[in-house]
Amino acid sequence: MAAILGMAAIGAWAIMTERIGYVVTQGVSMNPVYYQGDLVFVMKADSYHVGQIVAYHGKSPGQRVLHRIIGGNGSTGFVTKGDNNESIDLLNPTTDEMIGRAVLHVPHGGIWLKPLLGPSGIGMLSFLVISGASATARTRRDIPRGRRKKKVRAMSGGQSGSWATAAAVLKAIERLSPALRVAAAISAVLLVLALTLGILGWMKPLSVTQATKAAPAQSITYSYTATVPKSAAYDGTTVRSPDPIFRKLANRANLTARYKGPAGAFTLTATLSNDIGWHTTLTLVKKTTFTGDTFDATVPLDFADLVARSDAASEAAGAGRKSQVLVDLNAAVTSAGLSDLAAPLQIGVDTFRMAAATDTKYTTEAAKTAGAEVVTQREITIFGHSLMTASQARSDAVLLLIGAVAIAAVILFAALRRLPLRTRAEIERRYPNLLVQVEPMASPPGKPVVNVDNFPALVRLSEKYGQMILTWRRPDADDFIVRDEGITYRYRVPLEGESTLQNVDFINRTTSGPHRHEAPTQAS
Structure with a gap:
């Protein structure tokens, strides 16, 4: 029982961690190792080497390529090739991109696996597991031909024989040990998950065509403004871009960068440089996260300070005062799901004026992209949350179904062994070492006869008292008895298929202590 539960736990772990997968081969690229329709199980490994047959994801959604490694390495990518191909594969999968290496080959397994995993095949498998059809076949084989019709009529009682067998199997399952009941629950859960994933994975194709939305x-x-006194140089007292600002009238200006678009994070930097090769970068606006569809950043520009920085650098380098500096502004915005947007602007400051470079664009727009149709793997979603791809759902459904059927088969076998023994043939087949064939004998006069309700109870009594089970045939029934110090314990199998003796719940008392004065009796 521990092994069964351990196998179930290992199988669940392997499925959840994608350590195990499978490939149904198509084409002739791996002849003569694999042929069309073969089933190959693969297991994920920490490393791979030249000569191994491995599986990896192909270009098409849901495609799995099963070829041999002939070169390369796990970090830069392996070189793979089909044994029956003349050219190498175009893709070079790395270790992380591998599905796994081939560990088990089932010839033609994919041929029967495909219909088995269809909706009708999955439904039929679940019906067979639940109904226990194999129990019906086994029971019918053990009943002699002459008694089969009577047996069926006795068991029917208004319902079909298959329902009676299913009810018997369910009762047998109820008598299983707690460990087997836990295994049955695990099998049921795996079966439900396999059916669910199978329906979700096979109800639609692996890939879908989706229309991408146009980028927003x-x-x-950019813009700048400066306040100047009244003069013949300007029409008013405010200078706005793109007009130059004469430093004799204004030595400061306010620079504004306005962003329009989806929310994100904004930064603004300025790179100062002159003609001797000196440059330095200043952060005017640190990275700022914003919401809404607009964002404004305004910073002051002190022309005298910018020129002083450039002159100090030139004098330190021995080039003398230059009194001219170029300011390269760069505003950048990062938005989720979109490419970064960067806007450059160059302005020049000398002893005479501040002005933008010739042909400067004050507005920078993101490249406009139209919506397009792309083929992607179909996602399985619940309440808007993506769980897995349809390809992964199909793989998991197969592995879950195999696990559920394996566990159910073990439980069914255990349940069948606990079904009531109704015929001599069943008893002789299961307990041949305890039976001794004797001639019919009468019960000792004045000694009680206790009828037990099932043969396993008689077996436990035989083992408890160290006695063999004596048996003989009667015209109307088969008798099995155990005698202990004058008390006869009897189990009778009537030929009519229906017991007419009184069934006594006796074994619970006899297996735990003295019994001779507590046992109900019946005349022989």
Whole structure:
């Protein structure tokens, strides 16, 4: 029982961690090792080497390639090739991209696996597991031909023989040990999961065609303003981009970068440089997360300070004062699911004025992309949450079904062994070493005869008192008895298929202590 539960736990772990998978071969690329329709189980490994046959995901959704490694390594990618192919594969899967290496080959296994995993095949398997059809066949084989019709009529009682057998199997399962009941629960859970994943995986194709949405509009626009006194140089007292700012009238300006588009994170930097090759980068706006569809960042520009930085660097390098500096502004926005948007702007500052470079674009927009149709693997979702791909659902359904059927077969075998023994043939087959054929004998006068309700109870009495089970045939029944110090314990199998003797619940008392004065009796 521990082994069964351990196997179930190992199988569940292997499925959940994707340590085990399978491939149904197609084509002739691996002849003569594998042929069309073969079933190959693969197991994920920590490393692979040249010469191994491995499986990996192909280009098409749900495609699995099963070829041999002929070169390469796990970090940069293996070189693979079909044994019957002349050219190598185009893809070079790494160790992490491998599904696994071949560990078990079932010739033509994929031919019967395909219909078995269809909706009708899965339904038939579940019916066979639940109904216990094999129990019916075994019971019918053990009943002699002359008594079969009477047996069926006696068991029917208004319902079909298959229902009676199913009821008997269920009663036998109820008498199983707690460990087997736990195994039965595990088998039922695995079967339900296999049916669910099988239906979800096979109800639609592996791949779907989806239309991608067009990327939303994004833009960053620069502008600057400065306040100047009234003069002939300007029409008013405010200078706005793209007009130059004459430093004699204004030595400061406010720079604004406006973003429009989906929410994200904004940064603004400025790189200062001059003609001797000096440069330095300043962070004007640190990374700032924002919500909404617009964001404005305004920073002051001190022209005298920018020129002073450039002159100090030139004098330190021995080039003298240059009094001219280039300012390369770069605003960047990062939004989830979209490409980063960067907007450059170059302005020049000298002793005379501040102005943007020629042909400068004050507005930068993200590239507009139209919606397109792409083929992707179909996802299985519940309440909007993606669980797995349809390909993975099919693989898991197969492994879960195999596990459920294996555990159910063991439980069914145990249940069948606990079914009541109704014929001499069944008893002789199961307990040949305890039986002794004797001539019919009468019960000792004045000694009680106790009728037990099932043969296993008689076996336990035989083992308890160290007695063989005596048996003989009567015209109307087969008798099996155990005698102990004057008390006769009897189990009778009537030929009519229906017991007319009184069934006594006796074994619970006899197996735990003295019994002679507590046992109900019946005249021989």
